[in-house]
Each structure stands twice: as structure tokens, then as C-alpha cells.
Amino acid sequence: MLHDTLNLVAGLDFSILPQQLVNGLLLGSVYALIALGYTMVYGVLRLINFAHGEVFMLGSYAALFTSWSLGFSPEALAGQDKPSSWINLVLMLVVSMVVCGLIGMAIEFLAYRPMRNQPRIASLITAIGVSLFIQYAGGLFLPQSPPPAISEQVNPYRNEKVTVTLAPPPQDLVVQAKDARAKADQMDKAYEAAKAKGDPTSLESMRQETQAAKNAASNLETQVASKSTGLTVPYGQLGMLLTTLVLMALLWFIVQKTKTGRAMRAVAHDFDSAALMGVNVGRIITITFVIGSALAGAGAMMYATVLRTPLTPFLGVTPGVKAFVAAVLGGIGNIPGAVLGGILMGIVETLVVWLDGVVPGLSGYKDAVAFVVLIAVLLFRPGGLLGSSKVEKV
Amino acid sequence: MKFWGVRGVSILAGLGFAFGLETMVSAGLPNIYRLVVLAGLFITLAVSLNLINGITGQFSIGHAAFYMVGAYSAGFVSNQFYAQQSLGPQLWLVVMMVFGAFMAGISGFVVGLPSLRLRGDYLAIVTLGFGEILRIVVQNIAPLGGAYGMNVKPFGSPPKAIWIVWTLAMVCIAVCRNLLRTAHGLPFLAVREDEVASSAMGVNVPKTKVTSFVIGSAFAGAAGALFALYDTFISPDTFKMDVSFIILTMVVLGGTGSITGSVLAAVALFAIPEWLRTLQDPVTKVAIQIPGPSLVATMLAVIVAVALVKLIQDRFYGDKGKKLGLYVGAVGAGVAVQFLLAALLKGVPQLAKLSFEAAALRMVIFSATLIILMLLRPQGILAHHEFSWAWVSKLFGRRPSEANA
Numbered sequence: 001m002l003h004d005t006l007n008l009v010a011g012l013d014f015s016i017l018p019q020q021l022v023n024g025l026l027l028g029s030v031y032a033l034i035a036l037g038y039t040m041v042y043g044v045l046r047l048i049n050f051a052h053g054e055v056f057m058l059g060s061y062a063a064l065f066t067s068w069s070l071g072f073s074p075e076a077l078a079g080q081d082k083p084s085s086w087i088n089l090v091l092m093l094v095v096s097m098v099v100c101g102l103i104g105m106a107i108e109f110l111a112y113r114p115m116r117n118q119p120r121i122a123s124l125i126t127a128i129g130v131s132l133f134i135q136y137a138g139g140l141f142l143p144q145s146p147p148p149a150i151s152e153q154v155n156p157y158r159n160e161k162v163t164v165t166l167a168p169p170p171q172d173l174v175v176q177a178k179d180a181r182a183k184a185d186q187m188d189k190a191y192e193a194a195k196a197k198g199d200p201t202s203l204e205s206m207r208q209e210t211q212a213a214k215n216a217a218s219n220l221e222t223q224v225a226s227k228s229t230g231l232t233v234p235y236g237q238l239g240m241l242l243t244t245l246v247l248m249a250l251l252w253f254i255v256q257k258t259k260t261g262r263a264m265r266a267v268a269h270d271f272d273s274a275a276l277m278g279v280n281v282g283r284i285i286t287i288t289f290v291i292g293s294a295l296a297g298a299g300a301m302m303y304a305t306v307l308r309t310p311l312t313p314f315l316g317v318t319p320g321v322k323a324f325v326a327a328v329l330g331g332i333g334n335i336p337g338a339v340l341g342g343i344l345m346g347i348v349e350t351l352v353v354w355l356d357g358v359v360p361g362l363s364g365y366k367d368a369v370a371f372v373v374l375i376a377v378l379l380f381r382p383g384g385l386l387g388s389s390k391v392e393k394v
Numbered sequence: 395m396k397f398w399g400v401r402g403v404s405i406l407a408g409l410g411f412a413f414g415l416e417t418m419v420s421a422g423l424p425n426i427y428r429l430v431v432l433a434g435l436f437i438t439l440a441v442s443l444n445l446i447n448g449i450t451g452q453f454s455i456g457h458a459a460f461y462m463v464g465a466y467s468a469g470f471v472s473n474q475f476y477a478q479q480s481l482g483p484q485l486w487l488v489v490m491m492v493f494g495a496f497m498a499g500i501s502g503f504v505v506g507l508p509s510l511r512l513r514g515d516y517l518a519i520v521t522l523g524f525g526e527i528l529r530i531v532v533q534n535i536a537p538l539g540g541a542y543g544m545n546v547k548p549f550g551s552p553p554k555a556i557w558i559v560w561t562l563a564m565v566c567i568a569v570c571r572n573l574l575r576t577a578h579g580l581p582f583l584a585v586r587e588d589e590v591a592s593s594a595m596g597v598n599v600p601k602t603k604v605t606s607f608v609i610g611s612a613f614a615g616a617a618g619a620l621f622a623l624y625d626t627f628i629s630p631d632t633f634k635m636d637v638s639f640i641i642l643t644m645v646v647l648g649g650t651g652s653i654t655g656s657v658l659a660a661v662a663l664f665a666i667p668e669w670l671r672t673l674q675d676p677v678t679k680v681a682i683q684i685p686g687p688s689l690v691a692t693m694l695a696v697i698v699a700v701a702l703v704k705l706i707q708d709r710f711y712g713d714k715g716k717k718l719g720l721y722v723g724a725v726g727a728g729v730a731v732q733f734l735l736a737a738l739l740k741g742v743p744q745l746a747k748l749s750f751e752a753a754a755l756r757m758v759i760f761s762a763t764l765i766i767l768m769l770l771r772p773q774g775i776l777a778h779h780e781f782s783w784a785w786v787s788k789l790f791g792r793r794p795s796e797a798n799a
Contacts, residue, residue, distance in 0.1 A: 048515060110697065111765060114704055118772035121453070125646045128639050129764035136757035137693075140750055321526075321635075328519050361534060368530035371523035375508070378520060382512050 012358055015229045018166060020354045021347060026237045028346020029244040030307075033299035034323030035330070035338040036251065037104075037292030043268035043333040044288050046120060050127040051107055053320020054134035055100050055293045059300030060311055061142055062099040064150050066092045067305075072151040084156040089305065092154070093243070096301035097294040104293025105286055113282070138313035147310030155305060157235035167229040177220035184213040236306040247298055248339060251291065255335060260287060268333060318367070322349075325370050329377055331387020340385060348373055408564045416557040427556065431624055433664050434559035435617045438566045440644035440660035441653055442613035445570050447642070448651035449579070450606035451586030452509050453518045456525030457641045460611035462633035463501045463528065464494030464618025466538055469546035469628055476548030483553045490623055491562065491616045498615020499608045501528070506607030510600045525638055533630045543629025546622045555624040562620065566613045570653050571780075582606055586651075647767055649774030654781040659774075666763060670756035684755065686748030691735035693762075699728025700766050707770065 034056055041049045067073075070088050111130045115123040152158055168174075187210045194206055255261040263284050266274040275281045303309055303319065326345040330337025349366055356363040377385060419430050443457045468490040476486060505524045509517050533541045573579035581602045584592035593599045622628045644663050648655025673682060702724035710717055740746055767775070779785075 042515075046515075048518075110701075111769070114708075114769050115772060119650075121646055121650060122768055122772035122774075125643055126765055126768045128643065129761045129768060132636075132639075132757060132761035133765060136761060140689075140754065140758065141748075325519070325523070328516065332515065364534040365530055368527045371527050375520055375523055375527075378512060378516055379508060382516060384516075 012355070015227065017354065018229060019231055020350045022231055022233060024347030024350035025343060026233075026241055026346070027349065028326075028343035029241050030299045030303050030342075031319065031323045031326050031345050032339045032342025033244055033247065033295045034319060035327040035342040036248075036335065037296045038324050038327040039330070039332055039335060039338040040264075040288050040292045042327070043335075044264065044271070044285055045112070045123075047112065047123050048127065048324070049112075049292075050124070050320075051111075051130040051134060052292070052296060052324075053316030054131050054138070055103055055107070055316070056296045056300045056303075056320060057138065057311075057313060057316030058103055058134065059096045059100040059293075059297035060304035060309075060315060061138075062297065063092045063096045063301040063304050064148060064311055066095045067150050067154050070154070072154045074148075074151070077151060077153065082153055084154050086156060088154055089156075089239075092305065093298060093301045097297040100297025100300065101290040101294040104289040104296075108286055108289040113285075135313050135317075142311075142313055144312050147312050149308050149310045150305050152308060155236050157239070161232050161234040162238060163230060163232050165230040169224045169227040173220070173224055173227060177217065177224050180213070180217040180220050184210070184217040187213050234306075240302045240306050243298065243302065247295060251295070251335070254291070260284070264288060322367075322370055325374050328384055329374050331384025334384065334386045337384055337386035344373070345370055404568075408568075409561065412557045412560040412564065415560055416554060419556055420554070429665075429668055431555050431559050431620075433661055434556065434563045435621055436641070436644065436660045436664045437563040437657050438559075438617040439614055439641045440648070440656040441563070441566045441570055442610040442617075443641050444645045444648075444651065444653060444656040445573070445582075445613075446606050446610040447645050448649075448656070449570065449574065449586065450582045450603060452506075452603055452606060453514055454505075454509075454521040454607070454610075455518045455642050456505070456521035456523070456638050457610075457614055458633045458635070458637035459505070459521075459525035459528045460498040460502055460614035461618040461621070461637070462525075462532065462628075462630075463498045463611075464615030465622035465628045465633070466532060466544070466618075467497040467615075468494040468619030469544055469622040470538060472546055472548040472623060473544070483549045484558075486548070487553055487555065487558050487620065487623055490619045491558065494619025494622075495612040495616035498618065499612035501615075502607045502609075502611025503604060505611070506604040509603050509607065522635065522638070525633075526635065529630045529633055539629070541630060543627055543631070545627055547626050548623070552624050552626055555620060559617075559620050559624070562613070562616055567653055567657065569609070569613075574653070574780075643764060647764070647774055649776040649778060651778050652774065652776045652780055654779070655774055655776035658776065663760075663764075667756045667760050670759055671753050673752040673756075682752040683749045684752060686745040686750070687739035687742070688732075688736040689748075689750055689755070690745060691732050691739055694735055695728045695732035696762065696766070698731045699725055700769060702727060704769055 034052065037052050037055070038049060041047060041052070067088070068076075070091065071077075071082065072084070072088075076082075107130055111126050112123060115126055187206075191203075191206045191210045194203060253261075255264060263274070263279045264287070266277065266279055267281055267284050271281065274284075299319075304311060309315065322345055323342060326341035327338045328341070329344060330339070330341030332338075348369055352366050352369045353363045381387075415430065419427050439457060439461060443454065446452050446454045446457075471493060472486070472490060481489065505521060508520050512520055532538050538544055573582065581592065581597045584595065584597050585599055585602050589599055640663065644659040645656050647663065648657070648659030703721060706717065706720045706724060710720060
């Protein structure tokens with residue numbers, strides 16, 4: 001048993017683990033942004049806003065249309081290289097956030113507000129209805145076949161990345177690789193010279209030898225790369241993480257330091273008492289929806305631009321469900337919990353793909369693992385990781 | 395004596411109805427036959443979920459998982475063993491139905507266990523999660539066909555299934571109705587109303603919850619087994635989250651806890667998309683094309699009309715005749731808005747060149763109906779009411795007291 005386990009562990013490639021963790025963190029930050037919307041709405045209304053994933057989908061389409069109107073549509077580009085600047089990205093982010101905020105407000109006003117005093121399950125069904133409606137009505141009007149994707153050229157930093165070396169490769173291996181490469185270069189030069197001279201006798205054998213030397217060199221270089229432990233983060237992903245952090249800090253500021261935020265916390269704590277204390281509950285709920293949806297919009301823009309997912313009207317379903325699971329995992333209604341849950345979810349997902357190396361076929365279960373983690377956590381902490389499960393009073 | 399007499403007559407009437415339906419529909423188109431089978435299955439699914447959700451109050455939104463367990467276990471076993479025994483197709487259907495119910499009942503027991511610890515939304519998520527986990531696991535198991543699905547063709551051709559599907563539906567209705575009408579059902583209702591109080595009154599809360607999960611999921615599994623054998627092809631996509639949501643919608647739309655409501659809503663919600671799918675021009679027999687401007691205008695007009703109706707419903711306290719007049723006015727306003735906007739929007743060139751097939755709109759219409767019904771009647775079509783003979787006699791002018799006397 002122990003032997004098997006050790007064998008299993010030995011099969012893992014630990015040198016890519018830090019990279020996988022960072023990838024998970026990046027993916028998780030997007031999940032966290034979406035999860036915040038779920039958790040905030042749940043906090044004030046006790047409603048699972050199933051339409052949140054669809055707001056996310058519309059946000060990614062908003063980013064797509066913005067990029068098109070900025071001149072990055074497939075027709076306008078037509079294969080040529082077009083310079084972009086960071087202003088385009090910011091524009092797309094802002095448009096996407098504003099559009100999503102407005103959509104969230106509209107959904108709240110049209111579908112959820114009239115249900116305010118009704119049983120919660122009725123609101124839930126309305127939410128499911130809204131979600132289906134946006135998916136299928138979107139299917140009628142939004143471009144979807146072939147699934148459009150935001151052009152890579154919008155991102156001016158697409159070729160730049162940060163590389164950090166955590167553990168350098170063994171020195172002798174580096175030297176070997178360097179020597180091999182130098183030798184290959186030398187042979188290549190000799191071969192080119194021979195070719196220029198037009199000496200046909202040994203040309204073919206020289207070509208083969210040169211090729212062999214080149215292969216050996218690149219082989220050694222790959223070994224060096226795999227023996228060293230490092231991180232590579234493209235600028236786009238880094239920007240994504242930074243934007244997420246800024247937005248979260250902003251959210252923290254709004255919720256903790258402003259009057260509106262205090263009202264939000266009051267409504268989340270006790271809906272009726274907050275209303276009695278003079279909080280304009282309707283306004284607070286609208287603001288909550290706008291903020292939550294705008295965060296989803298930011299997440300959607302980054303998901304569509306940096307990760308370059310092809311867009312369909314059903315794009316929001318999977319990230320929506322995962323973010324929702326993340327929100328519940330952290331303790332639904334709890335803002336830091338949503339962030340923690342989202343990041344955990346992203347990391348777990350990438351780790352499953354990493355473990356696929358020793359347990360083949362495991363990555364097929366990628367989407368199920370989120371739920372397994374959730375159920376495991378809920379069985380031990382029924383209120384989620386950071387949530388508190390209330391004791392029921394009679 | 396009277397008890398057994400009534401029971402005997404009911405059972406005979408039920409069987410008579412099922413076989414009568416079978417003979418009647420067999421004479422018609424195969425397309426209709428399929429729809430009648432599916433309608434019966436959805437009634438079973440909705441009523442069985444109603445037992446868990448409406449009657450016991452356990453918020454479960456992963457019912458498709460049990461449906462899938464029944465379908466896959468029956469499909470797999472039929473493919474393996476049908477050829478090696480001598481039961482006829484009809485008897486095999488019954489055996490598989492029981493087997494599917496058994497397997498789904500076991501999974502219902504497993505899913506029911508967390509309901510002892512979790513409440514409300516958290517339970518909902520766990521049931522949803524179980525459904526997704528099961529679906530993804532099936533997707534990854536090669537002998538079950540993986541993501542491509544599995545052919546279930548032990549009989550060669552689809553068997554006659556209406557009689558057994560509708561018998562199952564009636565058994566499911568009867569079980570739930572009898573639970574509600576007898577002392578056996580009281581613990582379920584008590585758990586729904588207040589767990590802590592019912593536990594204090596001596597109700598075995600864990601047992602009640604798990605029983606309700608097991609019964610509900612067993613019926614769903616039986617329906618799944620029949621579906622697999624009748625439809626001859628199942629794939630994990632058939633049992634997605636959407637299916638769970640639609641079953642849940644049937645329960646809530648019919649009125650949570652009302653069996654009659656579940657039946658009505660199941661038939662209605664199943665029939666609406668199917669009817670829209672076949673919608674075509676009666677004369678030319680081609681699919682109806684709806685121009686873009688009038689579609690958008692209709693969407694906006696519906697919003698206006700529903701908002702007005704809702705306002706009248708909430709804010710107007712007056713005599714019924716006047717209120718009815720206002721409703722008619724609201725609908726009229728909606729129609730007027732539709733015409734006005736359609737004329738206006740024709741001027742928008744991007745919109746004017748669009749046109750949609752009516753069949754493509756079916757899910758849009760379906761979801762819009764869902765939202766509107768929930769907005770205007772949040773307690774469900776029948777709320778908590780049930781069909782009863784006393785109600786029928788009241789409808790025909792006799793007071794219930796006389797009917798009972």
C-alpha cells in the first residue's frame with residue numbers, strides 16, 4: 001500500500017507544481033470575482049441568483065463588441081497586424097462592467113423585485129427562468145457560429161511574460177547543454193559553408209550529423225528546463241490578477257468604509273430591522289446587484305480577453321456553476337469566503353489536471369472534483385469554510 | 395368491505411385507463427406515442443420530486459441524477475442479460491422498472507444522508523452536486539458508453555410502453571396521495587413545517603427525511619429505467635442540470651406540495667415546448683417565420699403588459715368586475731404597444747433583416763412563460779389545493795356539506 005503510494009508520488013513532476021499553483025490562482029481569481037456576485041446577492045436577499053452566470057456571458061459579449069468597435073473585428077483585421085494599447089483593454093473592461101451592472105439592475109428590477117415578499121423557492125424558479133431566457137434569447141441575437149473569440153491582438157502585452165527561477169538546474173547539466181549547443185552551431189556553420197562551396201561528396205552525411213547534434217542540444221536544453229523549477233506568467237495573466245486584486249480592494253473599501261456599505265451589511269445581517277432603522281432596502285439591493293454584476297463583467301472581460309475562450313450563449317453556465325460552488329464553499333453570504341472559495345476552486349481544478357500525469361483519465365473528472373470538495377467540506381462544516389452555521393432556535 | 399370495494403374499483407379503473415390509452419394511442423402516429431410516454435414519465439418525475447420537495451420540504455434540485463441512475467442501470471443490465479433469459483419484452487420492462495427503482499432508491503439513500511446535516515440552500519447545492527458528480531462519472535466510464543451515450547436495444551425495436559409508464563405514474567400519484575391522506579404522511583408534513591418542533595413531538599426526523607428521499611428517488615429511477623428501454627438511447631447529456639431544473643419548475647409551478655398541481659404543470663411544461671417545436675403554417679406546412687422587429691416588439695410588449703397586470707394585482711382593491719376590466723385594459727395596452735413598436739422597429743435596418751423560425755423560439759417562450767407565471771402567481775397554479783370530488787360537486791352547484799352527507 002505504502003509502496004504503491006510512493007510509486008504514485010514518484011511519478012509526479014514536482015518541478016511544474018509551482019507553475020500549476022500559480023495557474024490555479026489566476027483561474028481562481030476569475031472564479032472569485034464571479035463568486036462575489038453570488039455571495040453578495042445571497043447575503044442581502046437569501047436568493048441564489050442563477051442568472052449570474054448569464055450576466056457573465058453577456059459581459060464577455062460586451063467585451064467582444066467593444067473590441068470590434070475599436071477596430072479588432074475579424075473583417076477589419078483581415079490577417080494584418082494592428083498595434084494596440086492598454087487603453088483599449090481598460091475601455092473593454094469598463095464597458096463590460098457598466099453593461100453588466102445595467103443588466104444586473106434590469107434583472108433585479110424586472111424579475112426579482114416583484115417577488116420580494118414571495119416564498120424564496122418562487123424567486124429561485126424565476127431566477128432559473130431568467131437564466132434560461134437570457135441563454136436562449138441570446139442564442140437568437142448574439143453571434144455564435146462559429147463561436148467568436150476576442151482577437152489576440154487587442155492585448156498589446158501578449159508576447160511579454162515574467163519568468164522567475166525558483167530552483168536553478170544542476171550546473172553540470174547547464175554546461176553540457178551549452179557545449180552541445182555550441183558544437184551544433186559550429187557544425188551548422190561548417191555545413192552551410194560546405195553547401196555554399198558546393199562540395200557534394202560529404203554534404204548528405206554532414207547534414208545528418210548536424211541534425212543529430214542539433215537534436216541532442218535541444219534535448220539537453222529541454223532537460224535543463226524541466227530540471228529547473230520556475231514560473232512563467234504572461235503579462236496578460238498578471239494584469240488579470242492585479243485587476244482582480246484592485247477590484248477586491250475597492251469592494252472591501254465600499255463594504256467596510258462607506259455608508260452604503262454599512263447599509264449593505266445591515267441588510268445582510270437583518271433585512272427587516274435594517275428597514276426599520278431607516279435603511280432604504282430597495283436601493284441597497286439594487287446597488288448590491290449592480291456591484292455584483294459589474295464584478296462578473298470584469299471577470300468576463302478578462303476571461304474572454306486573456307484566456308481567449310470562444311464565446312457562446314451558454315458560456316456562462318460552467319464558470320457560473322463553479323463560482324457558485326466556490327461561494328458556497330467559502331460560506332455563502334461571506335465576502336472573504338467567496339474569494340477564498342474561488343481561489344481554492346481554481347487551484348483544485350489545475351491540481352487535478354496535474355495529477356492526471358500519474359492517474360490517467362483523472363482530468364476527465366475535473367468538473368466533478370469541485371463538487372466532491374464542496375460536499376466533503378459541507379459535511380464537516382455545514383456553513384462553508386468561513387461561514388457560521390446558525391443554531392436554530394425554536 | 396366498502397374500503398376494499400373502493401380500492402378495487404380504483405385499481406381497475408387505473409389499469410383500464412392505462413391500457414385504454416395504450417390501445418388508443420397505438421392507432422395514431424408514432425410521434426404522438428412517444429410524446430404520451432414522455433408525458434407519463436415527466437408526471438412521475440414531478441410527483442416524486444414533489445414528495446421530497448413539497449411534502450417533506452427537503453430542497454432537492456438534483457432529481458435528474460436518480461432518473462439517470464435508473465436509466466443507466468436498466469440499460470446496462472438489459473444489454474448484458476436480456477438475451478440470456480426468456481422473459482418477454484413486456485415482463486422485462488416490469489423487471490427493469492423494479493430494478494431501476496431499487497438502484498435509484500439506494501442512491502437516494504446515499505444522497506438523503508447529508509440532508510440530515512444540511513438545510514435549505516446548502517442541501518440544494520449538495521443534491522445538485524451529486525447529480526453533476528454522477529453525470530461526470532458516467533461520462534468517464536467506457537462500458538457505459540462514456541460521453542457518447544449508450545444504445546439500449548435489447549428488444550430490437552421500442553417496446554409498447556404507455557401502459558406501464560402511465561401505470562407507474564398512477565402508482566406514484568396514489569402513493570403520494572395516500573401518504574398525505576393517512577397517518578403515515580403526517581411525519582413528512584410535520585418535518586416540512588418545523589423540524590425542531592416535530593422532533594420534540596416524537597417524529598423520527600432522520601428516518602422521515604431519508605424515507606422521503608428513498609421513495610422519491612425510487613420512482614424517478616423507475617421512470618428512468620422505462621425511459622432507457624423505450625427510447626433505446628441514453629447519454630449523459632440527457633440528464634443535465636437543466637432537466638433537474640425543469641422537474642423542479644414543474645413542482646413549484648404546479649404549487650409546491652400539491653400533487654394535482656405537479657401533474658398539471660408536468661403535462662403543461664412538457665407540452666408547451668413540444669407543441670412549439672412542431673409549430674408550422676397550417677396552410678403551406680412550412681415553419682412559421684417571425685420577423686425580427688415584431689419579435690422584439692412582442693418581447694417588450696409582454697413586459698409592459700405583465701408589469702401592468704402585476705401592478706393591478708398588487709395595488710388595486712376594488713370590486714372584481716372593475717379589476718377584470720383593468721386586466722383586459724392592461725392586455726389591450728400590451729397589444730397596442732406591440733403594434734406601435736413593431737411599426738417603429740421596422741425602421742431599424744439591423745433588426746428588419748432578421749427573421750426567426752418559430753421552432754427556434756420555443757425555449758425563449760418556455761422560459762418567458764415560466765417567469766410570467768411565477769411573477770403573477772408565485773404560489774403556483776394550484777397553490778396547495780388538490781383535486782377532490784367534493785370540489786367537483788361544488789363546481790356543479792352542490793355544497794360540499796351535502797356532497798359529504
